[in-house]
Amino acid sequence: MVRLPYTTALTTLFSYGLLFAFGQLRDFFRKLIDWFRVKDVKGYAPICLGLEDFYVRRLYLRIQDCFGRPIASAPDSWFDVVERYSNDSNKTLQRTSNTSRCLNLGSYNYLGFAAADEYCTPLVIESLKKYSPSTCSVRVDGGTTKLHTELEELVARFVGKPSAVLFGMGYVTNSAIIPCLVGKGGLIISDSLNHNSIVNGARGSGATVRVFQHNSPAHLEEVLREQIAGGQPRTHRPWKKIIVIVEGIYSMEGELCKLPEVIAVCKKYKAYTYLDEAHSIGAVGQSGRGVCELLGVDPADVDIMMGTFTKSFGSCGGYIAASKEIIQHLKLSCPAHLYATSMSPPAVQQVISAIKVILGEDGSNRGAQKIARIRENSNFFRSELKKMGFEVLGDNDSPVMPIMLYNPAKIPAFSRECLRQKVAVVTVAFPATPLLLARARICISASHTREDLIKALDVISQVGDLVGIKYFPAEPPKIAEADHDKLE
Amino acid sequence: MEVILPIANATAAAIARVSAAFNAPHARAVVFGIHIDGHLVVEGLLIAAILFQLSRKSYKPPKKPLTEKEIDELCDEWKPEPLCPPIKEGARIDTPTLECAAGPHTTIDGKEVVNFASANYLGLIGNEKIIDSCVGSVEKYGVGSCGPRGFYGTIDVHLDCEAKIAKFLGTQDSILYSYGISTIFSVIPAFCKKGDIIVADEGVHWAVQNGLQLSRSTVVYFKHNDMASLASTLEKLTHGNKRTEKIRRYIVVEAIYQNSGQVAPLDEIIRLKEKYRFRVILEESHSFGVLGKSGRGLAEHYGVPIEKIDIVTAGMGNALATDGGFCTGSVRVVDHQRLSSSGYVFSASLPPYLATAAISAVNHLEENPAVLSNLRSNIALLHKELSDIPGLEIASDILSPIIFLKLKKPTSSAVADLELLEVIAEKVLKEDSVFIAATKRSNLDKCRLPVGIRLFVSAGHTESDISRVSTSLKMVASSVL
Numbered sequence: 001m002v003r004l005p006y007t008t009a010l011t012t013l014f015s016y017g018l019l020f021a022f023g024q025l026r027d028f029f030r031k032l033i034d035w036f037r038v039k040d041v042k043g044y045a046p047i048c049l050g051l052e053d054f055y056v057r058r059l060y061l062r063i064q065d066c067f068g069r070p071i072a073s074a075p076d077s078w079f080d081v082v083e084r085y086s087n088d089s090n091k092t093l094q095r096t097s098n099t100s101r102c103l104n105l106g107s108y109n110y111l112g113f114a115a116a117d118e119y120c121t122p123l124v125i126e127s128l129k130k131y132s133p134s135t136c137s138v139r140v141d142g143g144t145t146k147l148h149t150e151l152e153e154l155v156a157r158f159v160g161k162p163s164a165v166l167f168g169m170g171y172v173t174n175s176a177i178i179p180c181l182v183g184k185g186g187l188i189i190s191d192s193l194n195h196n197s198i199v200n201g202a203r204g205s206g207a208t209v210r211v212f213q214h215n216s217p218a219h220l221e222e223v224l225r226e227q228i229a230g231g232q233p234r235t236h237r238p239w240k241k242i243i244v245i246v247e248g249i250y251s252m253e254g255e256l257c258k259l260p261e262v263i264a265v266c267k268k269y270k271a272y273t274y275l276d277e278a279h280s281i282g283a284v285g286q287s288g289r290g291v292c293e294l295l296g297v298d299p300a301d302v303d304i305m306m307g308t309f310t311k312s313f314g315s316c317g318g319y320i321a322a323s324k325e326i327i328q329h330l331k332l333s334c335p336a337h338l339y340a341t342s343m344s345p346p347a348v349q350q351v352i353s354a355i356k357v358i359l360g361e362d363g364s365n366r367g368a369q370k371i372a373r374i375r376e377n378s379n380f381f382r383s384e385l386k387k388m389g390f391e392v393l394g395d396n397d398s399p400v401m402p403i404m405l406y407n408p409a410k411i412p413a414f415s416r417e418c419l420r421q422k423v424a425v426v427t428v429a430f431p432a433t434p435l436l437l438a439r440a441r442i443c444i445s446a447s448h449t450r451e452d453l454i455k456a457l458d459v460i461s462q463v464g465d466l467v468g469i470k471y472f473p474a475e476p477p478k479i480a481e482a483d484h485d486k487l488e
Numbered sequence: 489m490e491v492i493l494p495i496a497n498a499t500a501a502a503i504a505r506v507s508a509a510f511n512a513p514h515a516r517a518v519v520f521g522i523h524i525d526g527h528l529v530v531e532g533l534l535i536a537a538i539l540f541q542l543s544r545k546s547y548k549p550p551k552k553p554l555t556e557k558e559i560d561e562l563c564d565e566w567k568p569e570p571l572c573p574p575i576k577e578g579a580r581i582d583t584p585t586l587e588c589a590a591g592p593h594t595t596i597d598g599k600e601v602v603n604f605a606s607a608n609y610l611g612l613i614g615n616e617k618i619i620d621s622c623v624g625s626v627e628k629y630g631v632g633s634c635g636p637r638g639f640y641g642t643i644d645v646h647l648d649c650e651a652k653i654a655k656f657l658g659t660q661d662s663i664l665y666s667y668g669i670s671t672i673f674s675v676i677p678a679f680c681k682k683g684d685i686i687v688a689d690e691g692v693h694w695a696v697q698n699g700l701q702l703s704r705s706t707v708v709y710f711k712h713n714d715m716a717s718l719a720s721t722l723e724k725l726t727h728g729n730k731r732t733e734k735i736r737r738y739i740v741v742e743a744i745y746q747n748s749g750q751v752a753p754l755d756e757i758i759r760l761k762e763k764y765r766f767r768v769i770l771e772e773s774h775s776f777g778v779l780g781k782s783g784r785g786l787a788e789h790y791g792v793p794i795e796k797i798d799i800v801t802a803g804m805g806n807a808l809a810t811d812g813g814f815c816t817g818s819v820r821v822v823d824h825q826r827l828s829s830s831g832y833v834f835s836a837s838l839p840p841y842l843a844t845a846a847i848s849a850v851n852h853l854e855e856n857p858a859v860l861s862n863l864r865s866n867i868a869l870l871h872k873e874l875s876d877i878p879g880l881e882i883a884s885d886i887l888s889p890i891i892f893l894k895l896k897k898p899t900s901s902a903v904a905d906l907e908l909l910e911v912i913a914e915k916v917l918k919e920d921s922v923f924i925a926a927t928k929r930s931n932l933d934k935c936r937l938p939v940g941i942r943l944f945v946s947a948g949h950t951e952s953d954i955s956r957v958s959t960s961l962k963m964v965a966s967s968v969l
Binding site: 044045047048053056060067068069070071072073074075076079081082095104106107108109113114115116117120121124125128129130131132133134135136137139140141142143144145146148149168169170171172175176179180181195196197200203204224225228229238239240241242243269270271272303304308309310311313314315316325326328329330331332333334335336338339340341344346347350424426 | 554558559563566567568569570571573575579581585586587588589590591594603605613614615619623626627628629630631632633635637638639640641642643644646647667668669670673679693694698701702734735736737767805810811821824826827828830831833834835836838839841842845925928930932942944
């Protein structure tokens, strides 16, 4: 939970107020200057009216160089960040051909499959030569290859469900599946911090959407009781079905979902559960099987499990795993299955090889090593950051750790200074997070070595002192036992 | 007369007595220097009565919230529907599985078949140069890009691909999306918000419909590819309505409609757009790389300068034989999407090897314009051969690489039509090893155009392939229909 001290809140609000005032002043002068210039598009309403893009024009453009940094190599633990310069105070950025080698703390590379892998890459290249980069066809027409059926069976086995179906993009998986499952007359109850794809899918389905407080099974129970007793809005007819949507790891908080309690509440009130494991599949759990394994929940208790292959498996695409009937129904009616180009075959092969490595079926124990290493790395990094006095969110074992920054000026300061010292971090501000709660988000990978992490901790500590984000008192360094004895 | 007089006398006497009472000296009191007449007392009593009534609460039946026990009972007796409806008997769930690349000839179940079900218009599947560039890309960048565009997911090949496409089409800038159908349903909500007006063709495919629904604007459909209907709709919307000048207005059309194979008459649309001041969003998934002298799409085909079209989107999963999509237009249009398009901001970026494939495909198209003439001659040949199939007729345009065959005598329901067409497709595959596909509709799709069989013509097909498919279709159609 974020504990925002009053002084910090006041200073952050003051900073935003100042930026807003300056932005309005600039807008005023821009309007004056534009009065004299001839408009060349007559009769068409502008794409953005007035204040709609105020945030983008006046606040975001100032720190645009902290976002969208291009890279020139694979997003492995060390990568080449392309240097950019700007001639018009950050309105446009030009690429140079210089790159700087930086430590990567921002990419979703949890198990280290991002770069060329000794087992996966030869198989991917083989499948490229055999199946070509794309099938140019939808799954139901001519886009299903043997690789797709093999992966669907493998995913179902890995996750622990009877059957699974694949899609070419994680975002589309959520937005196109939810309308198939629930329509008008149904109710969707989703966590308040759910991802944009779930929000879009819920909106597109036509069902009523209610939100419950983030990660609070008590509030979920309250909302369920109120809704079942009240029925549909205005007509008070009983709901056709209720689906509760939660995520495994919330990517902006780094928190794990309280899955056992949520499942218990849903079972009691006969609601269906939908678990989005985009960040947690492959990254947590004893053998990488996700939050269900970590929290001891039987996969049969969750009705629908969704996940993506982008984060832990170094590929692209998404899947849905559920019972045979639900998957058959989806294959017949889901628009993403019927109208979208099927997943690219080399990407499918990458996931197949990655899952085989994780399960140990490639003949080595690299998978188990990777999973143990990411757990060690995350716990080590998190505890060290907390000891230094940073405000770090998230639970233990989660590879995502946000460090709170709060103040809008600290966002570019932290990001640019870290880049200067060859550490690439991701900073997130409004609108992905609430206005006052800007943060830097670190994603740990299994390919980070202990030396990489220690270097990162050094740099972050230095920059943290410079920027002033150590909001909690640091723990004093422990005196070694040997020195203690020497003193005696 | 005798009755009225005593009554009149009695009334007059009563009035005299009452007025005397009121005018009696004691009735006039002086309180604090104010004369109080008798009628003031009555008025005072009336006011007191009114105030008393107003101060009383009106009767509302008491609201009794549900007790915990009652809520428990309601929760116990509520029964939800099953999560998915039961599957109908005989529904086709499994589709033919390919065992090698989806080129003009592919292998299904160990047999070699002629493939008319992949939208591989330029025959680029299996092209050696493209595959080599992809192999180099996989070795350098890995497979996935592991992040959204804003957070270190932008790889230099993405920027190169965007620049290449913009240069090829002659526009100012372009933006890459990581999946074909997510392009259009992210672009439309980025530009159209609540209160805007959108005029769309009724035959647009599901992704466009989803985008229109997510945008929450007012959507008006016009008859499929009917310019008169479009003109009258635009006239109706803007006639005499002063307010429409201040709100954003868009026309959404596809260059080649997936659901019917028709080609949109762009010159007419541009003329109408300039007359009524609408912006045009053109979906060019199936015409990019196909129409136009050098494959630059519908604008080149009609000789319309590309600047007149405000927003052009296309999926790259067809002619370019890769995956993903792009959107192109002026700098303002493209920059706006980099922060407000949800499919761009909240999703991981395109895998780098697919961007490399796109660059190689565009290079190939620029260097070998002969593929376009191959494609066109194949389309013309197939069109000629299929013009006399018993029971089916060609519904698509003569230039379209999607040949859409619909039933001459449709049955009453789309489901029964589809069943018939699937039977034809299966027989064609089993007996003659020709792989074609019938259009399948999702129950969420709002399009009401007739279903049919779609043949995707490729530049890689030979004349013998084309004669094979036409003879086999003729035989099977005459036996089934």
